[in-house]
Amino acid sequence: MIFYNIKLRAFAAAFTMLLSTGLLQSYAQHKEAAQLASPAKLAKLKAAVEAAPNKLSAHDAYLKAAGADNPKVIAQYAAWMKKYPKLATVPYAIAKAYLDEESPKAKPYLLKAVAIDPKFTEAWGGLWIDGERWGDFTVSRGYLAKAAASDPSNAQYAFYYASSFDGIDETKWKEMSLDVAKRFPNDERGAQSLYWLAERSKRSADKMKYFELLHNSFAPGKFNWSAGGMFSYFNILLSENPEKALELAREMVKTEKEEKKEWPGMVLQAQAVAKAKVLMDEKKGAEAFAELKQLKMPRYSSFKTDLELLKAQANDIAGNTAAAYDSLIVVFAKSPSAALRTAIGNYGNKLGKNTTQTDADIWGRLNANAQIATPFNGLKRYLSPGTASLSDYKGKVVLLTYWFPGCGPCRGEFPHFENVVRKFKGQNLEYLGINIVSQQNDYVVPFVKSSGYSFTPLEEVEGRAKGNLDNRDAAPMNFLIDKEGRLIFSNFRTDGNNEEDLELMINLLLNPKQA
Known part of the structure; x- marks a missing residue:
């Protein structure tokens, strides 16, 4: 199953460590392994733990074979925690197994681990990740602060702690992110901090400033985040300065890994755009349009809209x-x-x-x-009794998102949805979130209540026919349905740079001007 709809935009999703693609597959594999493990094998693995109770790999092997949800295993860990009261690894081991399953059962074991060892960095980090799923972001940020403070040399937690202030305290976020880049010049997290500063800045000038700093501070041939960032930088330059975009593309051709070879095509793109702009300056609109019409942009290229605007400009110049x-x-x-x-x-x-x-x-x-949206029926309500159907919202515009509590990109998108939705308070707008992972049900109500987000949570029905509201087992996946129950917009994403686009779409559906 694909739980994160970001396969072709890996560098554009927030909080990479949270993007635990395949964790639920791991959960299923662990359960299968537990069913296949023989008593003799389990006894051997259990003995390995008892021989080295502070060795996490021994615990991992035992838990993978026995299954963390096995009542005998839970009882065994209770006995081990009593036997080894000063070994934080023991509660952390079973907590880690639950974390890998994105299970709410992790939290009490994580708390026991940090109570035994207040400098247990990974346990604090686990509490942070788990806290995000509960929706208490202030508490989870506090856990993240403890993870970063417990090991100042850990670039990962320094980066995530800096990033946690994005949208909370912009000045602090920028200062801390720049500090991470300075402190960790040989670590991917240093490059990642500059990447996110560039991606999340709203002004093109700021984006270019940070991408240029990323390029100069972290060699794209060495750092993946820098290499990925150059694609975004290129797209901005295509609009702002195609000659410089061409220069960057030619440079990247020399450093690109052999198996990819994407940059030669981008050299051609930059050449075409630069030539078209010269032609438009010369009032040769038809020739410019012909040049631009040849371009085929990647599906998720951020330049696609700019290309359409350029083609329209060329057409206009041509009369x-x-x-x-x-x-x-x-x-x-x-x-x-x-x-x-x-x-x-x-x-x-x-x-x-x-x-x-x-x-x-x-x-x-x-x-x-427009198409009639495929109706859904019988989705369980989390906050009130009964079930929900699409027909319940007839006469309202419906913003529908598929999500689950362990989905980092979903949690990253929610604040931007909320910024827009609050502008329509009191209007005929319904905001629904369908949880696609029932194993995480225990998180849902606390998440909604603690986060303060206003969507109505509903639980997915396994195997239902979704038609044109199919999320393809992915999250986040978003749809906008008009007051008549017609699907108008789908497969869009909302972030800090395009909230106005979602606002525009909702306004259109709330105030339609029918042809």
Whole structure:
């Protein structure tokens, strides 16, 4: 199963350590191993633990074979904790097994571990991860602070502690992230700190500043986070300075690993964009459009919208303003953005269209693409008795997200959803979150109550037919459904750089201008 919808954008997901892809597969594998382990093997593994109770690898082997949820194993660890009261490794071992399963059962064992050894870095780190799943972010940040303080040489926890202030205290986040980069010049976490400063900055000038610092401080040929960051840097430069984008692409060709070879194609992209911009400056719109039309951008390229805007600009220069206008409406209907909406309005004005007419044209395309959303029924409510069906929300716009408490990208997206949703308080907007991992049910209600997030949590029904609301066993996966129960927008993501796009989509559905 794929629980994180980020396969092609690995560098764009928040909190990489939390992106524990396959943890539930591990859980299933552990259970299978436990069923297959013979009594003789279990006895041998148990003896290995007793011979070296402070050896985590011995515990791991035993727990993998016996199963952490086995009542006999739980009883055995209770006995071992009594026998070895000063060995923090004993409670931490079973806690780690539960952490790997993303199980709420980890917390009491983690607390026992740090009570025995207050400098147990990984146990504090486990409490932080577990705390995120409970939704008490202040407490979990406190655990993270203890993990970082217990081992100042640990780049991982220094990075995550700095990152935890993003959205809380921007000045502190930036200062601490720069400090991580300075303190750990030979560690991927140092590169990662600059990467996130660049990605999460809202101004293009700030993004370029941090990406340039990343490039100069952490050689892309040596550090994966720097190599990944150069793709984002390239896309920004394509819009701001295509000549410099070309220079970067040519440099990266020389350092790119043999098996990938993505940068030669990006050299061609930069050459085409640079040439097209020169042609547009010369008022040769048709030639510029022909140049840009050849470009095929990767699916998740952040330059895709900019490319469509450039093609529209070239069409407009060539005197084909109607074509520019129509093309952007087609793009907007699939992937709305504030930048596209502004450009559509500008070209509409040139064509003599007012806002009402432009909105009607946009809705003409949205209506053509709209489909009745596949209904769901019988999803259990967590906060009140009974079940929920899509029909319960008829007459409301529905923002639907698939998630689960162990999903780091889901937790990273929730604050941005909340920033937008709160702007529509009292309006006909319903915000639903379907938990796709029932094994984590114990986390759900505490998470919602502690976090303060306003979505209504529902539990997935295994095996139900999802139709056009299919999340493909991935999270997060997001959909927007209009008041008539039609699916209008899907497979979009929201972060600190594009909250206005989600706000725009919701506004459109709350206040439709039908063609």
